[in-house]
Amino acid sequence: MTTRSDIQPAETGAQAGRVRLAAESVRLGYGERTIVDDLDLEIVQGTVTAVIGPNGCGKSTLLRALGRLLAPAKGQVLLDGKRIDRMPTKEVAAVLGLLPQAPTAPEGLTVGDLVARGRHPHQAWYRQWSADDEEAVAEALDWTGIADLAERPVDELSGGQRQRAWISMALAQGTELLLLDEPTTFLDLSHQVEVLELVTRLNTERGRTVVMVLHDLNLAARYADRLVAMKNGAIMAQGRPADVVTEPLLREVFGLEAKVVPDPVAGTPMVVPIGTRRDR
Template identity: 75%
Template sequence: MTSTHLDRAVTPVPEGEVRLRAEGISLGYGARTIVEGLDLEVLPGAVTTVIGPNGCGKSTVLRALGRLLPARAGQVVLDGKRIDKTPTRDVAKVLGILPQSPAAPEGLTVGDLVARGRHPHQAWYRQWSGDDEEAVAEALAWTGLSDLADRPVDELSGGQRQRAWISMALAQQTDLMLLDEPTTFLDLAHQVDVLELVRRLQSEAGRTVVMVLHDLNLAARYADRLVAMKDGAIVAAGAPAEVITEEMLAEVFGLRARVIPDPVTGTPLVVPAAGPSLRPSR
C-alpha cells in the first residue's frame, strides 16, 4: 500500500501482551482475494472495534480470527499456537464468536440457546453438571434475561434476541469474544443497550472483545482501540482520538466531515459536512 499520513497512526502492541494475533494473513473466497498480508494484534482486556466501508474485509478478518475461515497465507496465533493447528474444542474453550445475524431453530428457548454455549465443555464422560447450570444462570443474569429463560428466542425483540446470543457466548466462559456487527438491525436505544453490555463485560468481567461496527460514533464511544480498514488493509489503528480524524474519514470513507468532542463522553464525534462525498461516482 502506498504510504500516507495515516500510516503513522498505527500503534504497535507490546509482544508480551498479545494473546491473539494475525501474522501476514491473506484471505478470500473462491478466486477472489479480499485481504492480503494483514497483521493485527488484539490487546488483552480491551474492546477493539474494526471499522471501514462495506466490502473492505472487516468481517472476513473477524472470521479468520475466530477460525471460521482458513488463511491462504500467513497465520493466526492464539496463545502462542497456530489456531488452525489447535483442536476446535480447545479453541472454543478460550475464544467465542458471534457471527452476523445468527438464527436459532424455531421454538428454541432462551435457556436452551444459552446452554449450547456449554458444548465445548461437554464430553462422553462429562455430561451436564452443576457447573454448567451455574454458568448458564450467570450468563442470563449478566444480560438481564433470567426471567425470559423459558421464552422462545423467536418471540424476543431484536435487542433481547441479541442479548440472548451474547449470553450463549458468555456461557461458553471464554475470555476472548469476537462479535460481528452485534448491533445490526437494532434501533439506536437497543444498539446502546448492547454496547453498554459489551463495555460492562470488558470493565467488570475482564473480557477481551473484538467487534465489527458500522456506526463510527458508537465505535468511538465504546472502543478502547479502533482499527480502520480499507480495501483489505489496515490503514490506522490506535485509540479512537488517534484514528477518528477528518483526514482518515476522507481517505477511508470518502466522507467530508468535522470531528468534534462528543458532549457526553468527550470521544470523537463525526459530523458529516454538506456537499457531495469524496467517493468516485459509479
C-alpha cells in the same frame, strides 16, 4: 451511560500488554477472489477493539479468520502464540467465542436452551451436564438481565433481547475472547447503546477481551479502546479513537467530508458529516 473514559482497563500488571490473538501476514479470500492481503494485527488482553471501514473492505472476513471460520491462503492466525488452525476445536472454543452477523436459532428453541449450548465445549463423554453447567447458565441469564425470558422461544424476542440472549450464550461458554460481527445491525439506537453497554460491562466487570465490527463511527469511538480502520482489505490506521478518527482519515477511508468534534458526553471523537445542505 457508561463511557470508555469513565472506566479503568479490565487487566493490569503482567496481563495488560499480553497479545491474545494475532494475524501475521494473512491473505484471505473466497475462491479466486482475494479480500485481505498481507495483513498484520494484534489483539491485546483486556481491550475492546472495534474494526471500522466501508462496506466490502474485509472487516467481517478478517473477523472470520480470527475466529477460525476462514483459513488464510497465506500467513497465520495465532491464539495465545499457537497456530489456531492446529489447535483442537474444543480447545479453541473454550477460549474464544464468535457471534456472527444476525445469528439464527432453530425454530422454537428457548432462550434457556440457547444459552445452555454455550456449555458444549465443556462437555465430554465422561462429563455430561453438571451442577456447574446449570449454575453458569443461570448466572449468564441473570447477568444479562434476561432470566425472566428463559422459557421464551428465541424467535419471539425483540432484536435487543435476542442479542442479549446470544451474548448470554457466549458468557455461559466462559471464553476470555469474544468476537462480535456487527452486533448492533438491525437494532434501533436505544438497543444499539444497550448492547454496547453490555459489551463494556463484559470487558470491565468480567475481563473479556472483545473484538467487534461496527458501522457507526461515533459508537465505535465511544465504546472501544482501540479502532482498526480498514479499506480495500488493508489496515489504514489503528490505535486510540482520538488518533484514528480524524478528518483526513475519514476522507481517505470513507470518502467522507466531515468535521470531528469532541463528543459532549464521552469526550471521544464525534463525526459530523458535511452535507451539500450545510448552508441552508
